[in-house]
Amino acid sequence: MEKKDNKKSIQDKLSTIKYNCASETHLKVDEKKCLKCSEKTCTFICPADVYELEPETGCIIVRYENCLECGACKIACPKKAISWEYPQAGYGVIFKNS
Amino acid sequence: MDINYNSDVIVIGAGPCGIAAALEVARGGKKVVLIEKGEHPGSKNMYGGAVYDSALREVFGNEVDYLPYERIINSYTWSFLNDTGSFDMTYKNSSSRHAYAIKRFNLEKWMVEIAKKNGVYYIPNTLVEDLIIKDGYVTGIKTSLEEYYAPVSIIADGVNSLLARKLNLRDDFKPYDMILSAKETIKLEKKVIESRFNLSEDNSNGVCKMYFGGLKEYKNIFMMSFLYTFKDTIMLGVGANLADLSKNKLNINKIIDEIKSHPDIIPLIEGGKTIEYSAHLIPETGFNKMPELVVPGAILAGDAAGFINSVHFEGTNYALISGKLAGEAALCALNNNDFSVNTLSVYKKKLSKSFILKDLYTYRNIIHKLYSRSNSLSYYYPYKIKEFFEIVTSANCYSKSSQFKKFLFNFIKDRSLSELIKDIKAFSRCAFDMLSGK
Ligand SMILES: Cc1cc2nc3c(=O)[nH]c(=O)nc-3n(C[C@H](O)[C@H](O)[C@H](O)COP(=O)(O)OP(=O)(O)OC[C@H]3O[C@@H](n4cnc5c(N)ncnc54)[C@H](O)[C@@H]3O)c2cc1C
Numbered sequence: 001m002e003k004k005d006n007k008k009s010i011q012d013k014l015s016t017i018k019y020n021c022a023s024e025t026h027l028k029v030d031e032k033k034c035l036k037c038s039e040k041t042c043t044f045i046c047p048a049d050v051y052e053l054e055p056e057t058g059c060i061i062v063r064y065e066n067c068l069e070c071g072a073c074k075i076a077c078p079k080k081a082i083s084w085e086y087p088q089a090g091y092g093v094i095f096k097n098s
Numbered sequence: 099m100d101i102n103y104n105s106d107v108i109v110i111g112a113g114p115c116g117i118a119a120a121l122e123v124a125r126g127g128k129k130v131v132l133i134e135k136g137e138h139p140g141s142k143n144m145y146g147g148a149v150y151d152s153a154l155r156e157v158f159g160n161e162v163d164y165l166p167y168e169r170i171i172n173s174y175t176w177s178f179l180n181d182t183g184s185f186d187m188t189y190k191n192s193s194s195r196h197a198y199a200i201k202r203f204n205l206e207k208w209m210v211e212i213a214k215k216n217g218v219y220y221i222p223n224t225l226v227e228d229l230i231i232k233d234g235y236v237t238g239i240k241t242s243l244e245e246y247y248a249p250v251s252i253i254a255d256g257v258n259s260l261l262a263r264k265l266n267l268r269d270d271f272k273p274y275d276m277i278l279s280a281k282e283t284i285k286l287e288k289k290v291i292e293s294r295f296n297l298s299e300d301n302s303n304g305v306c307k308m309y310f311g312g313l314k315e316y317k318n319i320f321m322m323s324f325l326y327t328f329k330d331t332i333m334l335g336v337g338a339n340l341a342d343l344s345k346n347k348l349n350i351n352k353i354i355d356e357i358k359s360h361p362d363i364i365p366l367i368e369g370g371k372t373i374e375y376s377a378h379l380i381p382e383t384g385f386n387k388m389p390e391l392v393v394p395g396a397i398l399a400g401d402a403a404g405f406i407n408s409v410h411f412e413g414t415n416y417a418l419i420s421g422k423l424a425g426e427a428a429l430c431a432l433n434n435n436d437f438s439v440n441t442l443s444v445y446k447k448k449l450s451k452s453f454i455l456k457d458l459y460t461y462r463n464i465i466h467k468l469y470s471r472s473n474s475l476s477y478y479y480p481y482k483i484k485e486f487f488e489i490v491t492s493a494n495c496y497s498k499s500s501q502f503k504k505f506l507f508n509f510i511k512d513r514s515l516s517e518l519i520k521d522i523k524a525f526s527r528c529a530f531d532m533l534s535g536k
């Protein structure tokens with residue numbers, strides 16, 4: 001089987017999921033803590049590839065609309081920098097076939 | 099307390115746990131609301147694939163005869179993967195009906211319908227943001243729109259339980275306490291699944307396969323993959339400890355892709371199309387890190403309390419039964435008009451008498467003992483098994499005795515004595531715990 005880049009693979013899989021996307025994010029990172037973070041765990045741990053490091057600024061981009069609401073990032077972040085809530089009622093991921 | 103109660107009980111979360119709790123309260127003749135943040139019941143939830151007949155019957159009685167399941171799961175394979183193949187063990191009982199494959203979207207819908215028929219007031223599309231506390235008692239909940247009051251709240255909000263944290267019933271989770279799991283739902287023609295897995299057309303049998311490690315790149319990670327046959331889909335997922343993933347800078351989706359390209363798995367999913375991808379945590383807090391289960395006016399149950407047995411892929415049954423017991427305790431408190439910890443603690447007594455706390459106790463060390471031997475389970479033994487069976491099956495032109503002697507020699511040489519002793523210690527500790535459990 002052809003080996004796909006993991007980011008591309010996740011993107012393809014995310015396209016199978018139905019979301020009701022909220023206009024506001026339910027995930028926030030504390031940028032000050034992120035700048036000092038050497039692990040950048042969020043950028044590889046998330047099964048939906050929500051977090052991306054912007055190399056020029058060192059900022060973390062949060063694509064909250066892809067979130068599967070698993071909770072892993074919040075627990076895995078070594079600096080407890082992620083404030084993690086559920087999306088507003090009725091918003092977010094909708095699993096129909098799981 | 100001078101409070102205008104809207105209801106007798108509020109249940110937060112319409113997973114198996116919350117639904118069972120609400121149903122129990124309604125059957126006891128009390129007023130109960132069941133609040134779920136998702137628009138459709140089950141739409142926020144995922145799992146491997148099967149619910150269990152025994153726990154379902156405890157809660158839903160003969161209604162279970164009408165459960166809209168997809169297949170009965172009654173063939174189980176434990177498979178130790180290596181790079182080119184596997185060593186498998188299969189147990190099959192084509193007439194058993196212990197486990198049903200059903201999607202959460204359909205499972206929770208079916209459960210909620212029964213709850214509503216029995217008088218549960220179901221409120222979907224509503225996120226509980228906080229609990230209201232008065233004079234040390236939980237007396238209600240807050241949503242973004244309103245406040246709602248009841249003398250008892252049953253917190254069944256699943257593994258992440260933000261509410262348990264808000265109530266300070268537990269500390270923050272550590273990555274080590276969680277398994278991160280991701281899954282693909284893979285669509286195939288029903289007929290193809292039946293011929294591929296040797297299943298009958300009437301859905302009276304189905305397959306659960308559990309795979310242990312074996313992928314060379316991930317020698318030190320204890321990971322388990324699973325495969326369930328549904329009617330016209332296959333569920334293929336994998337779970338690994340969150341601390342292991344973090345340490346090794348690994349992404350769970352990458353492991354799924356790796357599993358999907360394993361020679362044992364390729365033919366099983368060939369021609370299939372992924373129609374959904376999902377992810378979820380599994381709590382590994384167990385007996386040793388159990389949160390406070392009862393506070394004045396509130397009870398914690400299901401995944402929110404860490405009630406699960408991941409060795410046996412059991413969770414919904416713990417959720418259903420702990421929910422039912424929480425409902426019973428709420429009824430007891432309502433009848434006594436006393437919502438103190440003292441009265442609500444009848445819940446803990448009931449849990450102790452049930453399989454839930456007994457098994458949680460028995461397995462209190464087992465999963466972490468297995469983690470501590472990840473390399474052995476995911477790599478060393480699967481590859482030694484491969485070597486062994488290569489001797490047995492290769493019919494090469496060397497004497498068997500010389501090969502077995504060499505195998506034995508390498509078995510000890512490749513594994514330092516101290517590692518071997520650690521394995522023996524860990525595995526015999528697991529065996530001891532199993533036999534000395536409650
Ligand atoms: C990969 C995987 C495989 C599994 N395989 C199996 C299996 O094969 N068999 C088995 O028996 N178990 C399995 N389990 C375990 C099983 O899924 C869980 O133990 C079970 O779902 C727990 O039920 P629950 O009701 O406690 O929590 P959940 O099912 O998580 O339900 C919690 C509910 O509460 C809602 N909620 C949360 N917070 C709020 C809030 N603030 N306001 C309103 N609503 C809220 C959520 O939307 C959700 O519907 C598996 C789990 C995983 C992750």
Ligand code: SF4
Nearest residue numbers: 034037041042077081
């Ligand atoms: S792991 Fe945590 S602290 Fe580090 S970059 Fe990500 S969110 Fe920021």
Ligand code: SF4
Nearest residue numbers: 046067068070071073
């Ligand atoms: S909750 Fe899960 S899916 Fe959402 S951002 Fe965090 S790790 Fe990614």
